[in-house]
Amino acid sequence: MKIFIDNANGTLWLSLNLLRWVGFLVPDNFEGRKKKLLPFYSFFWFMFIVGIYVIVQTGDLIQVWGDITLMTGTSFLLFTNMAFITKIINVMVRRDAVLAIIDEGDEVLRSERRIEGKAIVKSSNQETSRLLYLYGLLTVVTVFGWAASAEKGSLPLRAWYPYDTSKSPAYELTYLHQSVAVILLAFLNVSLDVLVTSLAAVCRCRFQLLALSLRTLCHDIPIDEKHLVSPEHKQIVHERLRLCILQHQSILESAAKIKTCFSGHILAQFTVSIVIICVTAYTLALETHDNPIRLIAMFSYLLGMMMQVFLYCYQGDYLSEESSDIADAAYECPWYACPIPLRRSLLVIMARSRRVAILTAGGFSTLSLACFVSIIKASYSFFTVLQQVEE
Incomplete structure (x- = not known):
């Protein structure tokens, strides 16, 4: 069995391997004893990372219920954990469908042989990597800031335990568990978000490759004195267009599968994100400047949560835009040199491209940059209400 899962997209490669190593997204290729032990292995990591925390x-x-300040101090990470559990369950239940989408996209990107096509794939990888680096940086600052900001004798995060955490070795063991679990939770949460956004990025890349194929539909095809494709080359152009149509249908089906698999996942994340952004902003507003490390960690957490929502909305927005650009690419090819049946086929592609591919949050809201702005506005509205209640 391979230690690493190969993938043409670097961020997908990282996400897949992290989720595989903790047993949350494992291909069904285990047999015998390993297959029987896998559920116990997955359950162990689930409880260690998030189950105990919840x-x-x-x-x-429950203990601090009624005290808004203490409740917000507990709930911002609790809601993150609840969203994480929802996403993990979704990925594990839809494992086969998710892996099929990943394999299909990986096969297309690896099979690209054109110089321009390879440049498109490379550009897509660089874009997703830059977004991952920024998201990862905010995550690292947050989790290590939390771990380092705890005062002597205190735990990094509020929690209730059925034993005295102020005594040794209970304090050291609990501190270690909180620190390690939060670090693992953070990176796996990033992996789940990157899994979805990278799949959308792969679809975008495939749309760009299709647009390239349409623009170069008559590449190296001689045009006769009547400015038409010569009769002996019509079949070549027809075959190229047929492959473009099949490719277009395949990309649209992949985008639809991503929407089906992750629409509920995204809705859960967005619902929780509105609350978390609000609660974190409220906590920051009450935070004293006595602990600058804690202040930096909380501010980084706020930016990280906003970045999390932005990644989904950014990829969803550009997925729709690039699926629409297929119509422009079809128009840019020398359609005037093609026979009438081919022109009609190009018109069909252009007409279909006007119904763009979209990602949604539970079917209620289409992912776009406008959706991101709406979420930030909603969080701010809840934040002002929370301030008024406290006053």
């Missing part, structure tokens, strides 16, 4: 933070939330 239990102890829910207990703490």
